[in-house]
Amino acid sequence: MTGSTHAPWYVVPADDKEDARVIVSQIVVDALSNLKMAYPRTTPKRARELKGSARKPLILSADYDRFAQIWENESLAAWCLP
Secondary structure: OOOOOOOOOOOOOOOOHHHHHHHHHHHHHHHHHOOOOOOOOOOOOHHHHHHHHHHHHHHHHHHHHHHHHHHOOOOOOHOOOO
């Protein structure tokens, strides 16, 4: 036996790419929904620490003045060009 409960095999017709992709997508969605994933639990204190620490390095590493100027002008081309 090649397939098992924890590692099943599926036969997917290859003569129609669109149908094959839909079938494979549904298999992946079903497999992910069966994992019963959840966010890890944390304490309120640790949640506050994480919330504050994640944003500071991102803001400091960005060219904030240039970004603010582009945001005001709404010009993405200015952001991409030197």
